[in-house]
Amino acid sequence: MKDRKRVILEAAARVIARRGVRGLRMEELAAEAHVSKALVYYHFGDRAGLLHHTLRFIGDRAQRYTRHRPPGSGEPDGSLRELERRLTQELQETPEVRENSTAWGELRAGAVFDPALREGLREASTEWLREIAELLGRVAQTAPDTALVAAAERLTVLLEGLSTRWLTGALPVAHARELMRVSVTAEVEGLRAARPRAVCPVG
Amino acid sequence: MKDRKRVILEAAARVIARRGVRGLRMEELAAEAHVSKALVYYHFGDRAGLLHHTLRFIGDRAQRYTRHRPPGSGEPDGSLRELERRLTQELQETPEVRENSTAWGELRAGAVFDPALREGLREASTEWLREIAELLGRVAQTAPDTALVAAAERLTVLLEGLSTRWLTGALPVAHARELMRVSVTAEVEGLRAARPRAVCPVG
DNA sequence: GTCTATAAAGCGATAGAC
DNA sequence: GTCTATCGCTTTATAGAC
16 A cells, blocks of 8 residues: 555544544554554654644645635635635535544644644634635725724634534534624625715615 | 642642643642642542532632623623623633633633533533623614524624634734624624614614 | 564552651 | 652653564
């Protein structure tokens, strides 16, 4: 069997989804990947190295479903639907998405106590925020930049909260998505209403 | 020195804020409390017992600033200000609040992997949700119950997300509070606008 | 590259003196 | 009630054969 390295990374993603980053044991990982512990050390040096590569692996994998609009779905560029999709994409009952969301949650939770984890987290969050703010700008048309960023912050922070609720079984995934959608709509309407020339959204 | 038990619990709260629930080591706790490890076991049985009592200790302590309106502040019962205060109270740079928020964050993060933690979390969340929904009802006056609950869910979930951002240093506490306040106002306005007899919020 | 076997360290928990 | 000393399991990490 070739490319055991990838096999190990995929196994690590599954173990992290089951036990968390802090709960990952080298022995359980080796068993999950059907290799020996020593091989894991051979490829990744130590536990920290394995975690580093796994988190990167998960992040790269996530871009597949995060950045690409489904081809042929007729979803217009910069539409409200695209914005909604981007913000509900992490709330799906799929092994890959669950593994990804779990890992991100662990990263966030770990960063509370480990400053070393914060930089990587900050980079990803900033990039994510920028993308959502830009999309909001297109959907809402005109709006001051600070308002756009603030709205994007509220939406991305809400997403993180919803993700935790989903993963702890406190909220069914469909319910979490619904709450997200309502907030997206409300934020967009809020931005539109805040235009210089205020227009009554009801009339 | 009397009441070493309380000294240990206070030390445990500090250690949890520094290392997390999962990162708490009996040895470090003993050192922090200036007692021996054996004494901790004498008073609390085992690690799980210590954690159980500590979490309860922290929860009880939190009620002091959570449920009581500051006396003589002239804050009317059921006002928008009371609602805002309740939702921004967990976002304060105080040792006590930080310890409390950290512990709750750890509990949430741990519940992703440990179903045993979920029940206690669910109870507290449900109670918290109920209180916020009720306050929202008073502030917004009439509104359908489902809309009230949904709004309360969005606000409480947002609070959890903001708490994590604050504790990871991703968001200054003042900024987090501001985002929360804006959302509270928007939700209240949304509820008012959704009344049977729709009224233009701009006019 | 991959394995088995083992060393080394960390940590929860207990024994027993005072 | 409180301490010092220590046990024993778990887990990371390495040695060395193939």
